[in-house]
Amino acid sequence: MDSKKIVITGGTTGIGYACAEYLIGLNYQVIITGRTQENLDRAISKLGHQAFGILSDTSSLSAIDDLVLNVKKEFGTIDGLFVNAGIFKGSSFESTSEALFDDTMNINFKGAFFTIQKFISILKNPSSVVLNTSIVVFKAFANTSVYTASKAALESLSQVLNIELADRGIRVNVVSPGVTESPIQKKSGMTDEAISNLLEHFSATSPIGRIVQPTDIAPMVEFLLSDKSLVLRNEKIVIDGGTTL
Numbered sequence: 001m002d003s004k005k006i007v008i009t010g011g012t013t014g015i016g017y018a019c020a021e022y023l024i025g026l027n028y029q030v031i032i033t034g035r036t037q038e039n040l041d042r043a044i045s046k047l048g049h050q051a052f053g054i055l056s057d058t059s060s061l062s063a064i065d066d067l068v069l070n071v072k073k074e075f076g077t078i079d080g081l082f083v084n085a086g087i088f089k090g091s092s093f094e095s096t097s098e099a100l101f102d103d104t105m106n107i108n109f110k111g112a113f114f115t116i117q118k119f120i121s122i123l124k125n126p127s128s129v130v131l132n133t134s135i136v137v138f139k140a141f142a143n144t145s146v147y148t149a150s151k152a153a154l155e156s157l158s159q160v161l162n163i164e165l166a167d168r169g170i171r172v173n174v175v176s177p178g179v180t181e182s183p184i185q186k187k188s189g190m191t192d193e194a195i196s197n198l199l200e201h202f203s204a205t206s207p208i209g210r211i212v213q214p215t216d217i218a219p220m221v222e223f224l225l226s227d228k229s230l231v232l233r234n235e236k237i238v239i240d241g242g243t244t245l
């Protein structure tokens, strides 16, 4: 049987990278995107020949068009799409700037929205779209207003797409990670001390006694991308070690 072809947006570091590595270990063919050349090169050199890397800024609609064309040229059609690229920058509601609002929404929501829309033409029947949201959608955390709104918008989109795309055999499901140790914390501008306090707090208060790792997310994403989840629609798998219980 041919190996399944999966596109992972933001597959160069953190959760997306761990998913790429896990899928490749199960003989999937994986196409990863990212916007930083250095991160993309490093990921591809570690992942090997079953990975294909494409530099693509998910906040640019023309870049998404180019991405789809590129994937179509190299692979024809695909079996699944993990909509994972995202950023987090903490800011109080009162001090959230228009620039931060636009950046977060353009990457986390608008980019995700149009990535799915533009990939429809090369998604097989059946195929799977998996969205990466967050526990922030159902548990409030201060200083996350625009990030939370971007992830809530994504979750609500999942419902509608499961109705509109049903005839094409496209199903949409969600993974909702808790605080996960990844480069996102450093990229958000947090100091090393703030990161270590955050990780220690969530380790100490979690029923599993440790922080969630990107490798904890990967098997859940694989399940939702695989035929094992063929009848699931708008399911949400919360992967937080029980921190929100």
Ligand SMILES: NC(=O)c1ccc[n+]([C@@H]2O[C@H](COP(=O)([O-])OP(=O)(O)OC[C@H]3O[C@@H](n4cnc5c(N)ncnc54)[C@H](OP(=O)(O)O)[C@@H]3O)[C@@H](O)[C@H]2O)c1
Binding pocket: 009, 010, 011, 012, 013, 014, 015, 016, 033, 034, 035, 036, 037, 039, 040, 056, 057, 058, 059, 084, 085, 086, 087, 088, 107, 132, 133, 134, 135, 176, 177, 178, 179, 180, 181, 182, 183, 184, 185, 187, 214
């Ligand atoms: N870590 C957590 O605590 C946590 C919890 C819940 C949900 N999530 C979600 O999980 C997803 C992955 O986050 P992560 O923790 O794995 O962080 P990460 O290590 O920073 O990974 C983010 C990935 O997205 C890519 N990306 C960012 N902006 C992009 C853009 N404009 N165009 C294309 N690619 C872009 C990054 O590429 P570059 O490095 O090139 O920018 C990187 O590959 C995000 O959607 C995040 O919101 C994370």
